[in-house]
Amino acid sequence: MIAGFEDAFPALRSEGFEETSPPSQKYNCIAWAAGSASQWWWPYQHPAYYWPEGLTREVTLDAFLRAFVSLGFEPCPTGELEAGFEKVAIYALRGKPTLAARQLADGGWTSKLGKEVDITHTLGGLEGPVYGQVAAYLRRPLRGAPTQVA
C-alpha cells in the first residue's frame, strides 16, 4: 500500500482495493471518470485547466453535476450496478466536490487519486477525511469507456 493511504482512507484495506496504474500528473479523477487519461479537469478560473466549454467554473456539486450531464449522464438515486448503464459517483467534503469515481462492469469502482495511482475500490473505501462522502450519482447508457491509461 502506498505510504499514507491507511491514514487517509481508513476503510480502504478492509474494503479491498487494487492499484491499477503508476502515479501520474497528467490526469485527475474527474477526467478519469469522464473517460480521459490525458487532461486535468477542474473548474479553476485559470484558462489552462480543462472544464467543459460553456459551463460555470465553480467548485459546487451543481457545477460538477452539470459537467457530467454535458457528457450525457443524468442524476440517479444509487450506485447499484444497472444493466446497460455506466455510473459515476461524486464525493464531496463540506459541500465541495473532491473526487469522481467511475463504475466498472463488475459493479466495482475505479478512481484516480490526485497525482497518485488509479485504484479499483468500493465506494466506502475512499470515504473519510480526504474526500468526504459520496454526494451524488449519475448514469448514462453504456458506450466505450477506457479501462486503462492511454
Place this chain on the structure above:
Amino acid sequence: MTTMIKATIKGRRLEVDVPDDWPEGAEVEIHSAPEPRIQQRFRELVAQWKQGTRLLSSIHDMVTHPAYLEIIGLGKEAVPLLLDELRREPDHWFVALQAITGTNPIPPSACGDVENMTEAWLSWGEQHGL
C-alpha cells in the same frame, strides 16, 4: 538562442569562458542564480507541497496550500527554480508562474494537458534566458 554558461565574480569583475562558437559582437544577457538560502527554502516548500497535495484533484486546494503561497511570495527569484522543477518533474506550477510573471504562455490547445502546459512554460523560459 539561449545558452547557459557559468561565470564567477572576482572582485567587481565577471570572469567567464566564452564558448568558441560565440560570434564577435554577440549580445549577452546575465541572470544571477537565486541565493542558496532561497534555493534551500524553495526545495523545502516543494517537498511540503508535493506531500500535502498528492491525493488532491482540486487545483483550488493545491494553489492555496501554504507552501504554494510561500513559493509565490518568493517572487521573481522563484521563477528559474520553478522552471527547473518543471524540467525535473512536471507538476502544477502554472498558477504560481503566472502569478509571479504576470503572463500565461499556455495556448488554448494545451488546455488541461500538463505535458504541453509544461512545454509552453519551458519555451517561455528559454525565450527569457531562464
